[in-house]
Amino acid sequence: xxxxxxxxxxxxxxxxxxxxxxxxxxxxxxxxxxxxxxxxxxxxxxxxxxxxxxxxxxxxxxxxxxxxxxxxxxxxxxxxxxxxxxxxxxxxxxxxxxxxxxxxxxxxxxxxxxxxxxxxxxxxxxxxxxxxxxxxxxxxxxxxxxxxxxxxxxxxxxxxxxxxxxxxxxxxxxxxxxxxxxxxxxxxxxxxxxxxxxxxxxxxxxxxxxxxxxxxxxxxxxxxxxxxxxxxxxxxxxxxxxxxxxxxxxxxxxxxxxxxxx
Numbered sequence: 001x002x003x004x005x006x007x008x009x010x011x012x013x014x015x016x017x018x019x020x021x022x023x024x025x026x027x028x029x030x031x032x033x034x035x036x037x038x039x040x041x042x043x044x045x046x047x048x049x050x051x052x053x054x055x056x057x058x059x060x061x062x063x064x065x066x067x068x069x070x071x072x073x074x075x076x077x078x079x080x081x082x083x084x085x086x087x088x089x090x091x092x093x094x095x096x097x098x099x100x101x102x103x104x105x106x107x108x109x110x111x112x113x114x115x116x117x118x119x120x121x122x123x124x125x126x127x128x129x130x131x132x133x134x135x136x137x138x139x140x141x142x143x144x145x146x147x148x149x150x151x152x153x154x155x156x157x158x159x160x161x162x163x164x165x166x167x168x169x170x171x172x173x174x175x176x177x178x179x180x181x182x183x184x185x186x187x188x189x190x191x192x193x194x195x196x197x198x199x200x201x202x203x204x205x206x207x208x209x210x211x212x213x214x215x216x217x218x219x220x221x222x223x224x225x226x227x228x229x230x231x232x233x234x235x236x237x238x239x240x241x242x243x244x245x246x247x248x249x250x251x252x253x254x255x256x257x258x259x260x261x262x
Contacts (some may be wrong), residue, residue, distance in 0.1 A: 005253065006058070007052060007075060008108075012210060014082055032188075039203075040095050040196075040200045043099065043115060045102065048100040048257070053106065055106055055107040056105035057242050061239050061243055061246070062092045069228060072232075077221060078216070079107070079224075080220045080221060083111065083220065084215075084217045085155075087114045087210070087215055093203055097115055097116065097117045098113075102121075102123075104125070105126070105128075109126045109137075110140045113144035115146065118175045118177075119179055119184060119188055120166035120175045121181050121182070121183070122180060123181045127163035128157060128160070132161050132237040132245075133180060134241075135227070136158055138223055140215075142154055142158065142223060175192060245252070
């Protein structure tokens with residue numbers, strides 16, 4: 001991800017992600033199963049210290065004040081459709097990974113959760129802070145986390161608003177592979193080199209996981225529609241808190257120099 005402005009899922013970034021996902025699907029459609037163009041997909045960030053800070057809070061606040069339910073719902077459905085394409089590995093025989101280096105908050109954490117595996121550097125932090133402005137994470141957090149750690153632990157995580165270290169999340173099975181700081185990309189390459197010959201088995205395992213604990217697109221849409229209504233229930237004090245967080249994100253982005261794409 002190379003966001004041009006705030007390090008969050010703006011409509012432009014969501015459109016880019018959707019285009020990228022469809023391009024991968026086209027690559028496979030044009031080749032036979034024996035001639036797969038790619039076997040692993042890694043979703044990472046080009047901003048040091050930031051994976052993603054989540055949804056577009058500035059857009060949310062504007063649409064909430066305007067009582068524009070349709071615009072909120074349109075954004076939410078585009079986001080959740082991209083999340084679901086991640087979840088089903090783009091409907092291709094690919095193993096997907098999130099490489100989390102830095103902070104993955106709110107929708108950024110949900111994005112990472114939607115992939116087959118999470119590889120995170122020790123200094124990475126992940127969490128769902130939406131409760132701080134009287135909202136809940138509606139872009140898949142409940143669905144993905146409850147399948148991994150159960151409903152009670154998921155609700156505790158959501159209602160606490162706490163930010164967790166990568167090590168803590170590794171201990172409870174949310175992070176799959178823990179990497180040393182600065183070694184995330186190297187760790188991913190080592191994992192692929194070590195396990196690449198088992199790709200067929202791992203890919204089939206993740207397919208089986210999705211079959212046994214399915215997360216259908218309709219479920220994600222229903223939950224995000226609940227989120228839209230919850231957005232419209234926010235008061236001005238809640239929106240001011242959202243605004244302060246948005247301003248903090250902008251200040252932080254201004255100090256970050258993007259990493260050149262490899």
